[in-house]
Amino acid sequence: MTAPDVALRRLRDQLPLLAALVLVWNLLWGTWSWANLLSGVVVAVAVTWLLPLPPVTGGAGFHPAAALRYLARFATDLATSSAEVAWSALRPRGLSSGAIISVPLRTDSDLLLTMITESLCLVPGSIVIDLDREARTVALHLLSVRDLAEVERQRAEVLATEERVVRAFGSAADIAALDTAPDRRTAP
Numbered sequence: 001m002t003a004p005d006v007a008l009r010r011l012r013d014q015l016p017l018l019a020a021l022v023l024v025w026n027l028l029w030g031t032w033s034w035a036n037l038l039s040g041v042v043v044a045v046a047v048t049w050l051l052p053l054p055p056v057t058g059g060a061g062f063h064p065a066a067a068l069r070y071l072a073r074f075a076t077d078l079a080t081s082s083a084e085v086a087w088s089a090l091r092p093r094g095l096s097s098g099a100i101i102s103v104p105l106r107t108d109s110d111l112l113l114t115m116i117t118e119s120l121c122l123v124p125g126s127i128v129i130d131l132d133r134e135a136r137t138v139a140l141h142l143l144s145v146r147d148l149a150e151v152e153r154q155r156a157e158v159l160a161t162e163e164r165v166v167r168a169f170g171s172a173a174d175i176a177a178l179d180t181a182p183d184r185r186t187a188p
Contacts, residue, residue, distance in 0.1 A: 017053070018044045060111055066168040073164060077123045085124040088144050099145040100129065103158040105136045106178055107166050116165045120158065 018041075025040030026032060088096070107113060110133075117128045117138060130139040142154055166178045 014048055017048060021047060060109075061169060061171045061174075063168055066164070070164040070168040074119060074123070081123045081125045085143060096144045096146055099142045099151055099154075100139060101142060101151055101155055101158075102137055102139045103155050105138060105159075105162050107162060107170070107174060108136060108177070109170065109174055112166055112170055112174060115169060116162050119161050119165060126154070 021044035022037065022040035025043055026036050029036045105113065105116065107116070113131065113133070113136070117131055120126060120138070120140060121128050125143045126140045128138055129141050131137075132139075138158065140154075140158065142151070145151055145154070163178060166174050170178070
């Protein structure tokens, strides 16, 4: 590969980051103008040139219908979990027992694993305490668990979240791997 080809490929890989930085720059200024847009481009190029990150390639796609399903379910989970946590904190008998569970995941993409764990952390009632990248296993602390059936329901919900994220933002290969991956619902 020639130097211009490498530079073009790097620019293509960095375009999403550059666009995000320009957007953040304009949001920080609080007003939209051509001067802010152009200065945002200059700042974004300077930041990515001075502080280069490894490119995030592969494992990324966007499927609008699946993304809408993911966002709708995420918003629903956010609202219901917030209400459940608030009720658990306010009810007369206090919090019930917590639990730590380990859930083997099926995806292998760093980007998708990050999105899955962030989705799990943002919903109240559980927190990711460990992600074993090699074993593709996530460990969560659950705030309130009544019985083993609740533990299994939470484990199934983690796998459902994984599936929604992969179907919304995974590549065709990630989705195919999700469909052909063995059922890993039981923790090792």
